[in-house]
Amino acid sequence: MDAIVLQILNGLDKGSAYALIALGLTLIFGTLGVVNFAHGALFMIGAFCAVTLSRIINWSYTTISETEKNFLGEPLEVQVPYVHDWFGVAAGNTLIDWAVPLAILFSIPIMLAVGYIMERGLIKHFYSRPHADQILVTFGLAIVLQEVIKYFYGANPIPTPAPEVFAGSFDFGAMLGFDPNTIIYPYWRLVYFAFAAVIIGAVFAFLQFTTFGMVVRAGMADRETVGLLGINIDKRFTIMFGIAAAVAGLAGVMYAPINSPNYHMGMDFLVLSFVVVVVGGMGSLPGAVLAGFLLGILESFASMAAVLDVLPGLNQIIIYLVAIIILLTRPRGLMGRKGVMED
Amino acid sequence: MSKSNFTRRGVLKSGAVAGAGVALPTIFTASSAAAYMNEPTGGSVTLGFNVPQTGPYADEGADELRAYKLAVEHLNGGGDGGMMNTFSSKALQGNGILGKKVEYVTGDTQTKSDAARASAKSMIEKDGAVMITGGSSSGVAVAVQALCQEAGIIFMAGLTHSNDTTGKDRKANGFRHFFNSYMSGAALAPVLEKMYGNDRKAYHLTADYNWGYTTEEAVKSSTEAMGWETVNAVKTPLTQTDFSSYIAPVLQSGADVLVLNHYGGNMVNSLTNAVQFGLRDKEVNGKNFEIVVPLYSRLMAKGAGANVKGIFGSTNWHWSLTDEGSKAFVRSFGEKYGFPPSQAAHTTYVQTLLYADACERAGTHNPCGVAEALEGFEFDGLGNGPTLYRAEDHQCFKDVLVVKGKENPTSEFDLLEIVEVTPAEQVTYAPDHPQMGGADASLGTCNDGA
Numbered sequence: 001m002d003a004i005v006l007q008i009l010n011g012l013d014k015g016s017a018y019a020l021i022a023l024g025l026t027l028i029f030g031t032l033g034v035v036n037f038a039h040g041a042l043f044m045i046g047a048f049c050a051v052t053l054s055r056i057i058n059w060s061y062t063t064i065s066e067t068e069k070n071f072l073g074e075p076l077e078v079q080v081p082y083v084h085d086w087f088g089v090a091a092g093n094t095l096i097d098w099a100v101p102l103a104i105l106f107s108i109p110i111m112l113a114v115g116y117i118m119e120r121g122l123i124k125h126f127y128s129r130p131h132a133d134q135i136l137v138t139f140g141l142a143i144v145l146q147e148v149i150k151y152f153y154g155a156n157p158i159p160t161p162a163p164e165v166f167a168g169s170f171d172f173g174a175m176l177g178f179d180p181n182t183i184i185y186p187y188w189r190l191v192y193f194a195f196a197a198v199i200i201g202a203v204f205a206f207l208q209f210t211t212f213g214m215v216v217r218a219g220m221a222d223r224e225t226v227g228l229l230g231i232n233i234d235k236r237f238t239i240m241f242g243i244a245a246a247v248a249g250l251a252g253v254m255y256a257p258i259n260s261p262n263y264h265m266g267m268d269f270l271v272l273s274f275v276v277v278v279v280g281g282m283g284s285l286p287g288a289v290l291a292g293f294l295l296g297i298l299e300s301f302a303s304m305a306a307v308l309d310v311l312p313g314l315n316q317i318i319i320y321l322v323a324i325i326i327l328l329t330r331p332r333g334l335m336g337r338k339g340v341m342e343d
Numbered sequence: 344m345s346k347s348n349f350t351r352r353g354v355l356k357s358g359a360v361a362g363a364g365v366a367l368p369t370i371f372t373a374s375s376a377a378a379y380m381n382e383p384t385g386g387s388v389t390l391g392f393n394v395p396q397t398g399p400y401a402d403e404g405a406d407e408l409r410a411y412k413l414a415v416e417h418l419n420g421g422g423d424g425g426m427m428n429t430f431s432s433k434a435l436q437g438n439g440i441l442g443k444k445v446e447y448v449t450g451d452t453q454t455k456s457d458a459a460r461a462s463a464k465s466m467i468e469k470d471g472a473v474m475i476t477g478g479s480s481s482g483v484a485v486a487v488q489a490l491c492q493e494a495g496i497i498f499m500a501g502l503t504h505s506n507d508t509t510g511k512d513r514k515a516n517g518f519r520h521f522f523n524s525y526m527s528g529a530a531l532a533p534v535l536e537k538m539y540g541n542d543r544k545a546y547h548l549t550a551d552y553n554w555g556y557t558t559e560e561a562v563k564s565s566t567e568a569m570g571w572e573t574v575n576a577v578k579t580p581l582t583q584t585d586f587s588s589y590i591a592p593v594l595q596s597g598a599d600v601l602v603l604n605h606y607g608g609n610m611v612n613s614l615t616n617a618v619q620f621g622l623r624d625k626e627v628n629g630k631n632f633e634i635v636v637p638l639y640s641r642l643m644a645k646g647a648g649a650n651v652k653g654i655f656g657s658t659n660w661h662w663s664l665t666d667e668g669s670k671a672f673v674r675s676f677g678e679k680y681g682f683p684p685s686q687a688a689h690t691t692y693v694q695t696l697l698y699a700d701a702c703e704r705a706g707t708h709n710p711c712g713v714a715e716a717l718e719g720f721e722f723d724g725l726g727n728g729p730t731l732y733r734a735e736d737h738q739c740f741k742d743v744l745v746v747k748g749k750e751n752p753t754s755e756f757d758l759l760e761i762v763e764v765t766p767a768e769q770v771t772y773a774p775d776h777p778q779m780g781g782a783d784a785s786l787g788t789c790n791d792g793a
Contacts, residue, residue, distance in 0.1 A: 155401035159648030171622035300588040
């Protein structure tokens with residue numbers, strides 16, 4: 001029983017990342033009709049916003065240590081962060097420690113701008129082209145962004161830890177009445193789940209309860225009519241692209257402490273998120289969220305040793321297997337709308 | 344009216360013969376004048392450095408390339424000579440190889456076997472490389488080694504740790520200086536016994552490919568031999584990034600040691616996840632829970648950050664060694680590039696010197712002559728103490744380092760500390776050891792491509 005609870009927790013956690021990326025992906029598809037294969041790269045750029053802010057806060061000057069030696073036996077060069085001088089050592093260290101949460105604020109304008117530039121600069125030229133062209137150009141863009149990041153940050157993963165208070169794990173099981181030490185879960189992963197829930201809730205509330213959201217939803221349903229009413233729907237859709245980029249970026253920022261960011265982390269998530277969108281139903285926002293959590297949980301269960309003993313290799317195929325079954329029985333996906341991608 | 348002698352059938356026949364002639368593989372045939380494949384005829388000799396310049400191991404490949412360039416500089420008489428001054432063999436004069444200036448070409452393996460073979464083939468065919476060296480993965484090393492065997496070129500393996508490279512897939516033209524999975528297991532087991540006792544339950548997570556299997560097998564057999572029990576061994580996909588669903592069940596399994604048979608990004612992520620799940624703070628079966636990483640690399644330790652603290656593993660070489668060879672290499676590399684070399688850089692530098700030295704001693708670049716000079720060659724002064732290039736499987740036998748993630752690192756390079764130097768005798772095995780392909784494994788015969 002405890003093993004099942006643990007894997008559900010794991011699934012929800014994995015699902016949060018899938019859902020956040022898939023949400024942006026389906027939002028872009030639903031509004032602009034573009035299949036954006038560069039969305040994984042936006043997630044990756046988000047994670048590197050955390051890396052960058054952490055480096056900015058850690059910006060240091062060099063002093064020569066009088067006592068310590070470096071590997072060549074010469075006096076050791078010690079890096080002293082400027083924040084130590086500006087705010088004192090204690091406050092400076094707190095700033096350094098809290099780099100990842102601070103990166104949330106830092107990343108939003110950057111991701112909105114990246115999304116805006118990407119849409120205006122490249123993707124808008126491909127609106128009237130077939131989906132295959134859009135996939136090729138966005139996939140190419142993803143590779144370019146990846147290589148740019150690799151050029152500046154290298155190919156190795158860069159450790160970007162969460163604040164000290166969230167390090168380690170707590171006994172979730174004891175809280176639920178299980179034996180102690182059976183269900184241990186890292187704090188930061190619970191934070192990630194809660195954060196994802198807030199972001200998903202915020203996106204839905206924005207679309208549901210604001211005039212802007214209402215117009216966007218109307219545009220998604222019938223773009224032409226909304227245009228005829230004299231509303232500049234293209235501008236709103238561009239903004240939605242920026243918002244989708246920001247959602248993927250935030251997912252990446254908060255993911256940085258879970259796995260050290262590297263330049264190809266976006267690709268690792270892209271394919272899965274795409275399956276999530278297809279299973280959830282192209283263009284359906286609740287479908288993306290539902291499918292994200294569903295596939296996350298299934299993947300976690302499939303990687304349990306007990307399951308792998310019976311069906312070795314299931315962990316590698318489960319997501320695609322479920323995708324095939326769902327698409328065979330419900331070709332539009334779990335919550336897909338009629339007429340989407342069916343012409 | 345002229346009468347043509349061409350008939351439809353005749354044209355087809357001659358076309359087929361011509362076509363077959365063109366289609367015949369033109370590669371890997373030494374020109375008729377040459378005695379062996381890519382015999383250097385001018386004043387220079389070309390070496391082919393085949394390393395990952397793109398892809399996930401690009402940083403490791405970059406360090407290998409730095410070491411190769413340094414080795415070429417030293418061979419040609421430049422710089423301070425590095426380990427050439429401490430090498431027990433004095434055949435190298437700093438005037439290139441056999442008086443010919445050393446030049447090099449590079450290829451990008453992308454850590455993919457097909458790309459690595461393509462770049463090696465191009466360096467052999469187009470650039471006339473007389474030796475190929477490099478690689479940051481066993482899959483790549485085994486693939487390129489087989490290609491070099493076929494081509495009649497010497498292959499000096501870079502970073503490859505799978506038993507198979509000099510085990511079941513050994514080749515007469517291939518040589519490995521780096522240690523292997525068996526040696527890691529044999530070196531680690533006594534240290535683990537001393538630190539954690541002989542009543543332990545181990546849980547293995549293993550990367551689902553060749554290197555993962557041989558490492559799991561090696562660590563399992565050496566730890567079981569000292570009394571440990573293996574509770575479970577789970578294969579994880581190579582593409583896995585989040586290991587939470589594999590790590591979470593570990594505590595419920597009753598295991599008190601987790602062995603991560605992972606390398607590269609896999610290792611960074613699985614170790615980070617294991618520490619996040621608080622495994623290291625737990626007590627199971629009345630003992631502290633421990634994590635072991637059989638193959639450590641400084642570059643990977645850097646990726647995992649503070650999570651490596653106190654975790655045991657093994658490594659081929661470390662820059663903090665204080666023998667004269669290591670000191671000379673660290674000084675030479677450090678002064679040129681500003682930071683200490685990695686174990687990947689060390690093994691590739693050493694392999695280049697060993698190749699050049701073998702040519703000098705054999706008096707030829709002919710791969711079969713070079714192979715003969717390397718077989719059974721005993722040397723010292725290259726950072727690992729007295730070393731033997733065993734004739735039966737072309738594997739180097741030398742001391743293995745057991746290391747631990749440092750508790751208080753002073754810099755980003757100072758992440759590992761040496762716990763024990765396991766003597767070569769303790770990690771030596773029979774050439775027909777079951778983990779090395781058993782009695783069926785054979786080098787075959789040397790191919791000089793003539």
